[in-house]
Amino acid sequence: xxxxxxxxxxxxxxxxxxxxxxxxxxxxxxxxxxxxxxxxxxxxxxxxxxxxxxxxxxxxxxxxxxxxxxxxxxxxxxxxxxxxxxxxxxxxxxxxxxxxxxxxxxxxxxxxxxxxxxxxxxxxxxxxxxxxxxxxxxxxxxxxxxxxxxxxxxxxxxxxxxxxxxxxxxxxxxxxxxxxxxxxxxxxxxxxxxxxxxxxxxxxxxxxxxxxxxxxxxxxxxxxxxxxxxxxxxxxxxxxxxxxxxxxxxxxxxxxxxxxxxxxxxxxxxxxxxxxxxxxxxxxxxxxxxxxxxxxxxxxxxxxxxxxxxxxxxxxxxxxxxxxxxxxxxxxxxxxxxxxxxxxxxxxxxxxxxxxxxxxxxxxxxxxxxxxxxxxxxxxxxxxxxxxxxxxxxxxxxxxxxxxxxxxxxxxxxxxxxx
Numbered sequence: 001x002x003x004x005x006x007x008x009x010x011x012x013x014x015x016x017x018x019x020x021x022x023x024x025x026x027x028x029x030x031x032x033x034x035x036x037x038x039x040x041x042x043x044x045x046x047x048x049x050x051x052x053x054x055x056x057x058x059x060x061x062x063x064x065x066x067x068x069x070x071x072x073x074x075x076x077x078x079x080x081x082x083x084x085x086x087x088x089x090x091x092x093x094x095x096x097x098x099x100x101x102x103x104x105x106x107x108x109x110x111x112x113x114x115x116x117x118x119x120x121x122x123x124x125x126x127x128x129x130x131x132x133x134x135x136x137x138x139x140x141x142x143x144x145x146x147x148x149x150x151x152x153x154x155x156x157x158x159x160x161x162x163x164x165x166x167x168x169x170x171x172x173x174x175x176x177x178x179x180x181x182x183x184x185x186x187x188x189x190x191x192x193x194x195x196x197x198x199x200x201x202x203x204x205x206x207x208x209x210x211x212x213x214x215x216x217x218x219x220x221x222x223x224x225x226x227x228x229x230x231x232x233x234x235x236x237x238x239x240x241x242x243x244x245x246x247x248x249x250x251x252x253x254x255x256x257x258x259x260x261x262x263x264x265x266x267x268x269x270x271x272x273x274x275x276x277x278x279x280x281x282x283x284x285x286x287x288x289x290x291x292x293x294x295x296x297x298x299x300x301x302x303x304x305x306x307x308x309x310x311x312x313x314x315x316x317x318x319x320x321x322x323x324x325x326x327x328x329x330x331x332x333x334x335x336x337x338x339x340x341x342x343x344x345x346x347x348x349x350x351x352x353x354x355x356x357x358x359x360x361x362x363x364x365x366x367x368x369x370x371x372x373x374x375x376x377x378x379x380x381x382x383x384x385x386x387x388x389x390x391x392x393x394x395x396x397x398x399x400x401x402x403x404x405x406x407x408x409x410x411x412x413x414x415x416x417x418x419x
Contacts, residue, residue: 004037029062054087079147095145096194101202102131102163103211105138109317110205112165119161119189120153121146127167139202148194157182158191163205172206175217175265180208206265214268218314221263223322224251224275225331232277235260239273239309247279259322270375272296272309275325284326286310291351291414292328311414313375313401318410346404352416355393359404361386367405372397392417 001008003017022035028042047060053067072085078092102115115131118124121144131140151159160182164171174190176183180203182191192200204211222237237249241264251260272294276283286293286308297306312320324331346361359368365388370378378395381388392400392415400415 094148096148097143097197098146098192098194099141099143099199100131100161100163101200102140103138103202103204104140105204105211107138107205107211110165110170112170115140115163115165116167117142117144117161118164118168118171119159120151121159121161126164146192146194150191150193156184156191158193160189160191162189173219173265174206175267177267178208178216214315217265217267219263219317220266220312220314221261221319222251222275223259223261223320225259225322225324226253227258227324227331229277229282229325232282235275235277236279237262237264237273238276238280238283239312240271241266241273246276266312266314268313268315268375270294270373271312272307273312274309275323284310286326290328291348291416292323313371313412315375315403316410318412321411346406346411348402348413348415352418353392354418356389356391357415358390359388359402361404361406363406365404365406366408367403369403369405371401371403373399373401375401 003019004021005016005018018036020034020036021039022032022037023030023042024035024038025031025042025044026033028044029046030041030043043061045059045061046064047057047062048055048067049060049063050056050067050069053069054071055066055068068086070084070086071089072082072087073080073092074085074088075081075092076083077094079095080091080093100117102117104110104112104115114127116127117129117131118126122129129142129144131142133140146159150157153160162172162174174181174188176188180190181188192198202210204213204215207213207215209215224235226232226235234247235251236247237251238244238246242249249262249264251262253260274284274286288295288308292310293308294311295306295308299305301307322330346359346365348357348359350357359365364384364386366384367380367382368388368390369380370390372378372395374397378397378400379390381390395417398417400417402413402415404411404413
């Protein structure tokens with residue numbers, strides 16, 4: 001009765017009983033050639049049964065050896081295509097062509113032969129990526145193949161780069177507050193995030209804009225004469241532009257003449273600052289009646305009424321005149337005369353003024369530009385003369401800022417208006 005061919009009406013066993021059960025389908029992966037009776041166990045659904053394979057088949061009963069387990073980039077157009085991989089893991093990275101354009105129109109402040117681009121995409125290699133100006137329009141170009149994304153350095157919004165020239169003979173000095181720059185570990189560079197083939201707009205040397213758009217920042221050289229100060233080691237610049245950071249902008253006196261200098265990029269808004277030394281060990285105590293200062297009224301200040309600081313309002317690269325500590329002018333020499341390294345002096349009078357003021361110089365004044373307190377140009381005089389007069393009776397601003405151009409130097413001063 002256990003045989004698959006049991007005959008319930010048989011009276012005599014004829015030796016034909018079949019009692020070996022199994023899969024009798026030769027196409028099944030569990031086919032049993034010795035089986036006499038099919039027990040319904042045959043497995044006939046073939047496929048990949050490795051759950052780690054990219055072609056895993058959850059319905060498969062029999063592994064057919066088709067499992068694909070080598071993961072990588074399978075797109076032959078990708079930069080990191082791997083011909084050995086069998087499964088695409090979405091790791092494909094594509095290379096895009098980026099055209100950089102450097103605007104050098106009317107840029108007379110730099111001396112160069114061949115501009116170049118340096119960045120993390122070429123290992124800051126120097127002159128390996130030289131730019132060309134085929135049509136001689138002073139806008140230099142280069143197209144570079146760069147991998148998509150933000151580059152190999154984490155935390156940076158894009159591939160870092162900057163323009164230089166003649167194998168790093170000169171390089172851009174970029175302003176860390178500009179929107180096209182990123183600052184880290186003391187370095188300020190441009191950055192770009194690559195998502196497609198791109199032609200970048202022309203940008204001026206050291207700027208985020210082209211050369212005919214006003215810059216947001218300029219190089220300013222501060223100079224202070226410490227001849228009348230003792231008990232210090234290193235003077236420093238502190239102001240709104242560096243968040244009054246203490247000793248982060250130390251000045252230097254290379255030639256030992258006690259005139260200390262420091263150059264930095266400063267934006268074009270009105271800035272307050274002062275000289276200090278040795279991380280605020282000493283600082284200027286400026287007279288509120290001086291012509292070169294601004295008063296910031298703040299009842300929370302230590303003196304109970306406000307702060308008195310120098311001011312700065314620039315619209316071009318500027319070499320500031322040498323100022324004496326705590327003064328708006330150069331220091332008095334031992335003979336009692338005003339020392340002047342630029343070989344000229346000038347006077348603004350009356351200051352304060354009500355209607356008409358004069359600017360008188362020992363040398364010809366080439367040009368004077370007058371701005372209001374919001375940095376809006378009021379008027380400009382381009383008539384070279386030793387004495388210049390200005391009628392300000394119709395001016396509403398209570399403070400005017402003057403740019404005085406003498407012998408290719410720019411000096412800045414302040415006029416107070418009282419009415």
